[in-house]
Amino acid sequence: MTQRGLLIVVEGCDRSGKSTQCDILVNSLQQKGIDTELVKFPDRTTQTGKMIDSYLQQKSELDDHAIHLLFSANRWEAMKTLSEKLNNGKTLVVDRYAFSGVAFSSAKGLDLEWCRNPDIGLLTPDIVLFLDLSIDDAEKRGGFGDERYEKRELQIKVRDQFMKLKDDSWKFIDASQSKENVEKEIWNTIDATRNLLQDNIQELQFNLWKK
Ligand code: NYM
Ligand code: MG
Numbered sequence: 571m572t573q574r575g576l577l578i579v580v581e582g583c584d585r586s587g588k589s590t591q592c593d594i595l596v597n598s599l600q601q602k603g604i605d606t607e608l609v610k611f612p613d614r615t616t617q618t619g620k621m622i623d624s625y626l627q628q629k630s631e632l633d634d635h636a637i638h639l640l641f642s643a644n645r646w647e648a649m650k651t652l653s654e655k656l657n658n659g660k661t662l663v664v665d666r667y668a669f670s671g672v673a674f675s676s677a678k679g680l681d682l683e684w685c686r687n688p689d690i691g692l693l694t695p696d697i698v699l700f701l702d703l704s705i706d707d708a709e710k711r712g713g714f715g716d717e718r719y720e721k722r723e724l725q726i727k728v729r730d731q732f733m734k735l736k737d738d739s740w741k742f743i744d745a746s747q748s749k750e751n752v753e754k755e756i757w758n759t760i761d762a763t764r765n766l767l768q769d770n771i772q773e774l775q776f777n778l779w780k781k
Contacts, residue, residue: 591753610664689779
């Protein structure tokens, strides 16, 4: 029987280096002979993803609840494919997940518990890497972009909301270090987790935030 792959989620505020580090991690895992694929949320290519993309680029307006549900739907529509890949032995590195969903929407003022609801029952990550960078350091990296949410005041709130969501599966990575050192810290964390999980890897669970 093939052992299932690991579901590795990478989270953090904008400009924390997530996408760069996700690419590096996928490469490093592949080089170790581990069948790995990169997944990114939102997936802007699907129907829901196109609406999300237009909203983020400020080309359309949507009610805060409605866009929250679209982000969640964008994850749900991927779950069947992702679970099949994992069960076939593929490891997935996921750039943002439901934690971003709740952190961003609740930072805008929506109720945190309300925000969690649509994502209850998603695939449970084996590990969440949180790339931690102060908002000041994030701004020093050439400032935020032009998309909706990429503003200092909101990013500060987003970080506070992320802190309310952390649990035992979260590993904090000091993202203020050099790219190479962040890469090393992530690798060591993943390697330790892989060793830890190897002997008693659980069946894939659809129980995110279930009590
Ligand atoms: N975002 C991302 C949300 O508001 N809710 C979500 O569920 C997800 C997955 O979209 N500023 C926000 C966070 C980002 C933006 O993400 C797009 P990226 O990784 O910058 O493309
Ligand atoms: Mg961004």
